[in-house]
Amino acid sequence: MKVQWAVWLCFVFSVTASAETFFVKPTSGLFAEISVESTDSDIHSIKVRVRSEINATGSYSLVVIQESNASSETLFSWQGLVTPEWSVLFSDDRFLSNDSTIKATLSVNQEGNTFSRTVTWQPQVSITPKSLMTSQPRAGEHVIRLELP
């Protein structure tokens, strides 16, 4: 018999959406695209891109932070020149807490004028606690009880 076990951990949750994307658009012609793909129960592959639809010139800055009740963490912070092509800034795995909020602020400076916009986004996760089996506390042991899925 091949048994695949699921672990009981108090913060286990599952992600219902496999991939999501949200945009920040401070002014016409410039976008930041942040796509989030779940690769694990709470590991998300995050890809950040910036794109100018028109041949605008100027500079931009992009800050993406993760906020939760406990903390605020800057996930990315970038500055660069506006280009007409998609520019992939970042692609990496991050752990997103189920109670976190993602805030992305894209600012663009064009001919001395600054446009800035912040977009708030929450990971589309649903918390599905596993049916818990109470572990017997034992002196000197850290017991993790597994269960059938």
Place this chain on the structure above:
Amino acid sequence: MKVAQRGFYLFLMSVLLSACFPVSEKNTDDDTTQQKPAAQQVDISGVIQYQDRLYNQLGFINNNAVYKTLRNVSIALAQTDGEEIEQSLTNAVGAFSFSDVPVGDYLLRIKAQSTVTNGTQIQVFDTSSDLYVIEVPLTISEEQVDFEIDLTAQQRVGGIFNMLDVFYSAIKFVDDVSSGTVSVDDLAVFWQWGDSNGSYTCRADNISCQQGIYVLSDPYFSGDTDEYDDDVLLHEFAHHMESSLFLFDSPGGAHTLHSTALDLRLSWSEGMASAFGASVKHWLRQNDPGRLSIPNYVGLDLADYYIDTRGSSVNVAIDLQSASASTYHYSTNEVAVASSMLSLQSLTDIPTLWRSYWSALTVNSTADTLESFWDGFVGLNAPAPSDLSDWQSTLASRDILYQLDSLETNQSIASARTIDDTIHSLYRNHYTTDVDWHKVDVTSGITYQFETHTLRNGADTMLELYRADETLLASNDDAFDCELEPSGCSPLHDGANFSSLIEYTAGATETLYLKVQTVSAVYDDPTSYGYIGRYGTYQIQVMELP
């Protein structure tokens, strides 16, 4: 004694005596049998394995579910309330069995504790020093007596057993390569999901932590976790080995792969530890390739790599043996040390390298550095001249000159050489430092500055100025005392610290002689001055001052 008291003590003695002799279980069984039918008993067996994560120089290779068996891991069969009925070990291929088990519901308790065949024990604890125990419910019936239990990475328990497995391989390596003559202390590993204090080895004399290896798990902030980073684990194990064998002189402290100015004891310890990991992987490839977590690419030997993953990418991925020699050079650079050891391993073999390590450093009277290893490596193996030349050449490719420099022999006034820009080595032969004599023509009335410079490989020169009749005119150890500088001696071996300088106004037109040697402090106190190299390199120059 009162009668009542005596009766009580007789009763107590009878209880104690009855505890000394086995109680007939048959009677108990018979009693039970009379009440209900005996439970059916069966023999059960199974195999336990954990999910490993493969990686290469770019990071983890996803979608590769590799399972490895738990070797000699402590297990127990327990009642559903956790009370253990019988304890056992998995065997060398992860198999287990229990005999005469009444059918019913049980827990299989898998403990993060393994005993290697030489008796060395490894345990994985959380940061509260509680041993990890995985409980798996088993329903045993006449039909269900064979079990395959997979501990997955996603459950966050696979990593616990990867650490156990990697350290098991490391201990087997030491035992096998040393032919059982070397063993390390029992190993305690501390790891907990979300504990972000880094991966490091805590020595017994450090009161701020418990002796053992602490493994990083920082998924939420840096995204860096090390429980599947075999190279990081093997590196830390090497530090545990150093500590076990009292071969640990490193002062510790911050270090980077690029730094070429490290304390010799630090660069040695770190470089040796990285080389150790590579050697274990080479050994596994020869002896137990299924335990490796790196693929076997054609034309790219990842056994020589040190890889530290972070998320889906890597913090560090460096080919230790082939890393740039212009960036990673000198014995004060940890990558150069690792590269030198692995090159020596390539020119000899794994046992030659590591038996020298285990033997040589235990008898040396100087600090443990690449120099003391080299002394033992050459002394123990007595290479043929051509082999010695090959060994020296491979070190010289990283500017580590454990060989005579091109202006030798110049050990006396009579054989003194004219000053030029040659890089001089203070190496005479293994165990012996060199003395260099240089000569310079001076003109009466002119002030000269004689200076050693570009000190590398831990050099600390002593400069003395002589007349032809060996009259000492002047001497200098350090041009400036870096300990008195605002930045101290940091970076330690930056090429300027520990150089020597003499200013001298010639009283006659004549030939003067400069003697350069390693300061004697290193011999007087290798513990305090172990950062000073005996076989350092330097250059010397002379300038006329206005």
